[in-house]
Amino acid sequence: MVIVMDETATKGQIEAVELRLKEKGFQIHRVDGVTRTILGAIGDKRGIDLREFEVMEGVHEVLRITQPYKLASRTFHPDDSVIQVKGALFGGDHIAMIAGPCSIESEKQLYAIAQSIKNSGARLLRGGAFKPRTSPYSFQGLGIDGLKIMNSIADELGLATVSEMMEIGQLDAMIEYVDIIQVGARNMQNFPLLKELGNIKKPILLKRGLAATIEELLMAAEYIMSGGNYQIILCERGIRTFETYTRNTMDISAIPVTQSLSHLPIIADPSHGTGRRDHVAPMARAAIAAGANGLIIEVHHDPDHALSDGAQSLYPNQFSRLMQELQTIAWTIGKTL
Amino acid sequence: MVIVMDETATKGQIEAVELRLKEKGFQIHRVDGVTRTILGAIGDKRGIDLREFEVMEGVHEVLRITQPYKLASRTFHPDDSVIQVKGALFGGDHIAMIAGPCSIESEKQLYAIAQSIKNSGARLLRGGAFKPRTSPYSFQGLGIDGLKIMNSIADELGLATVSEMMEIGQLDAMIEYVDIIQVGARNMQNFPLLKELGNIKKPILLKRGLAATIEELLMAAEYIMSGGNYQIILCERGIRTFETYTRNTMDISAIPVTQSLSHLPIIADPSHGTGRRDHVAPMARAAIAAGANGLIIEVHHDPDHALSDGAQSLYPNQFSRLMQELQTIAWTIGKTL
Amino acid sequence: MVIVMDETATKGQIEAVELRLKEKGFQIHRVDGVTRTILGAIGDKRGIDLREFEVMEGVHEVLRITQPYKLASRTFHPDDSVIQVKGALFGGDHIAMIAGPCSIESEKQLYAIAQSIKNSGARLLRGGAFKPRTSPYSFQGLGIDGLKIMNSIADELGLATVSEMMEIGQLDAMIEYVDIIQVGARNMQNFPLLKELGNIKKPILLKRGLAATIEELLMAAEYIMSGGNYQIILCERGIRTFETYTRNTMDISAIPVTQSLSHLPIIADPSHGTGRRDHVAPMARAAIAAGANGLIIEVHHDPDHALSDGAQSLYPNQFSRLMQELQTIAWTIGKTL
């Protein structure tokens, strides 16, 4: 932590800050510059609240210099983490594709979709069983029955499964039927949930919140990792900005930035990121071109009659064509899909 | 719902949209304008996904005309809801003040603060027992022991209590010890939690999420109300914008806007909204001047040693002075505090 | 400037940064902490681009510690600047009111409005002659003829005048006919324009850009002041956020924050900040309660037939009532209006 004093700070004000720093266990390096004094506070105090010093008299600004996350940081883990799920690899030069419907609607529906995405080269099947709907009047998902359907189809076709967990009470079902547990954007800072997920051994797909900074996304990963579960796949799915033409604004630059800060893999969700079928393919290509370690894409064999998110689901033939484009782009930058 | 066709839409495209509307149970009013056709779709379908029509060929834009919330809307409940909690009134011309520390730290701490805020005229005591901290390395709260301390002090002093609930497992303790259950900004769209709160009889203090629109805040209230619990107090506590000088940007205009859309009372939280003690009083005055039905303010008798949020807590004498200013402002616009 | 090195930075990388700092004329204070090295760079180099160091190998972060503005800063000018315009005072404990129509439409229109706002206690008349319209198909203003009308009416009634300048070519007319020259939000970073305004002696009303940080607003003021014109009145008029219910989001907290950083007066524009007549009064009261040094409000005697912005203009009787409320609020916090 570096505390920058006002140019007009008095001797007494500077000493008061020094005293408080000592109380908190910091070592102090004081630099008296031409116009102002700077206090370097040395010591690893990740839980400290900078504002405590900011509001002291004579303080101009307080600057944090330690990253608030450690386990998620690339500093102490320079190599990419590669997370393996039933043969699919996320991280390093490996790109993995997750595809499937927004909601599991029936065995027939899911089987048709699962088979088509497998034929196109995806190895992971997504499907929602517990749905976070903004309206209490919308379809809420099939629940555990949905997970059982997905589990049995994935087994038959040799696919891994991904599904979203919405609350702690769903954990047992998740552990039994799902290969990757997804934490949705609205739960990215649901701290009790994150803590529980730190105690299990399954890979977690952690989506960035609509208004979460990259640092907050990494702090959420840290929450899970601090419990002992290091298998985190991050996911960019769009942030909220002033632009209303698209549902959200996909922050493609978050992909290279996050990779420079963290060793964890990061994938992108162009379906939720754009909200419209016609923009999914361009943004999927953009994410892979920017270095994403994978994608999660909504595909439906009959989107006009989907029970949720039909408008952002690709038709199977669109997905198949997209997969071919993505393979060339991946190859161009030295990756394999 | 109004569907605006492209100026270049073909006869076949228009008919395809009409067909789909009929399938979904809408009545259609077709207007053939000078340059384009507009289809008015009549029928109350709150759960519908507009994008389903947006992605159809020849469709220019789809406009929703029914508000997605009903119970929270002022349309069918033109008078202000007034929520009464142990003699304090939120709503109409009544302003109620909630004050207290960020976290309950000890009986001694809470007692000192509770007494001081009571002397200044506040009738509701806040105190966190379960803390949502962005860092896993920070103080996490006293839990149920904290709630017991608060409950017994409030009883002695004749104050009502407010505390935040973070997950469904805390509900029983909340019902036993707390008068108003707070839903934090990060849980505003925790739908399983909202559903549970719909089944109880306690007033809920529902905070606006950092990236939530006013409409989404009202939809979250609707989630609770659709379960049968109509006692909702909304709370503006700052939104996330590009401005980084303040922790968040308090959206003061959300106060009159929400009041025009909904009959529910809305209060403001200038402590979290600004994050710094020196800006709390100006923003508290601004919120009351804009018509807020109350405030929730952090007060600490020794903020330098507070275990959380000390930097944004007022000293008791600052709070006392603020209360006097607020009373005059309230009186100016015909309200009582 | 403080340069924080990576925890894994090599000796060579640290030396390369030190060398570059010396080249640029900085003195270096090096602090070797437990986990990383920090380089304090001493020297007043306001024009430097921090990113030059950020992209060097082994650099974790670069933190600026000198404010990029100096003349606008409160550090070297601790007392409030008070700007006087024909008897009206902006700054310190003085609040001044500017009111009038969006556009000057005719002598008759302006006279009626000017008289009514004078009766309500305003001493400054606003009126647009050159209009920045987002659509090339909208009314563009009366130009110099409008300024002449305003000037003659203001003279007769003893009011001062405020009008917006859109480009350098309008400067001569402005100097001749206008008492305060307004720089609109879209021109806040029109640097050639700011430079010209630094060379004249008239007070400038400088509006914050829709996406401008408080620091950028102060930098824009600095641009003008560096030319020698110190009479700047800042103006908060709403920023662009994700919330779409209001046209913009008025950042009321920018008022106390700016006052803590700068000695310049700051006023608010609730008409453009909200865009709707029914929200102007609450936000006007909020701004004054938060400490604003004045307001600029659109008033029209016949807003239904106004040529621009009628929907956000108050009726004269609404303005009159508002003025009375504002006087009490001002008095409550020790100011005079």
Add this chain to the structure above:
Amino acid sequence: MVIVMDETATKGQIEAVELRLKEKGFQIHRVDGVTRTILGAIGDKRGIDLREFEVMEGVHEVLRITQPYKLASRTFHPDDSVIQVKGALFGGDHIAMIAGPCSIESEKQLYAIAQSIKNSGARLLRGGAFKPRTSPYSFQGLGIDGLKIMNSIADELGLATVSEMMEIGQLDAMIEYVDIIQVGARNMQNFPLLKELGNIKKPILLKRGLAATIEELLMAAEYIMSGGNYQIILCERGIRTFETYTRNTMDISAIPVTQSLSHLPIIADPSHGTGRRDHVAPMARAAIAAGANGLIIEVHHDPDHALSDGAQSLYPNQFSRLMQELQTIAWTIGKTL
């Protein structure tokens, strides 16, 4: 325009709106739905202010259905516009590359850079002569001398030139020495400037403002086009969001969205969009993969000593490698670079 009345609107309120619509010259189609009345207003009134109706009693919402731009819209110009500048083509399946230094510093500097970008395959040379700097204390550019240097080097090497115009007074020099006139992000809504550019015959590179919606970008293009100059190349260069890790957030999705709304070509500026050299290549690839019609990239042979923006400039060998990757990506989606 569609006017949605409140569910509780009275007969008198509906008639008042109808009357006003007639006054303004609209034809009315009235639909009385189950719960509310909707008024379809037919007539082409691009300059109308929707809020005029929004603030009327009994009005719930007013929805615009005509796009506010016409010349820029794809509706009446379904084919892509292709803009040709000395053999380089922007639009359709053609991708053109603009590269060069942020500022023209000297003949030697510019020649070295121009030659290297030409060898890598770029056909357009950028270079700033008039610099919009946020600080009055920074390097302000070489002015007309810079333009002359650029013009003569480009002639010799057979390149076209691009440079930014900051104010109307620079127009003559621009017309004489520059092939494409750039309007910077801060000037996107400088309406007097846009009008002047409508009267000339040069292609304009129009950058999206930091806080401009896609619709506002197209309205700015419309401003120029309404004067008769149809050669507009749009440019996405990052918008301002809450994320502070990157200087701006590049809105890659704006590329396919703009292409669906308009026939004009759109390119991307990953140098300003990211602000850091190490993120330029991933975002350049992303933009092309998303369908951009070109890029503008800062390249410097000695970025450590560049007078501006060195930190975001690529080294010539980085640019050369990037060009090869981009060619493959372009080919993958059926385009040529």
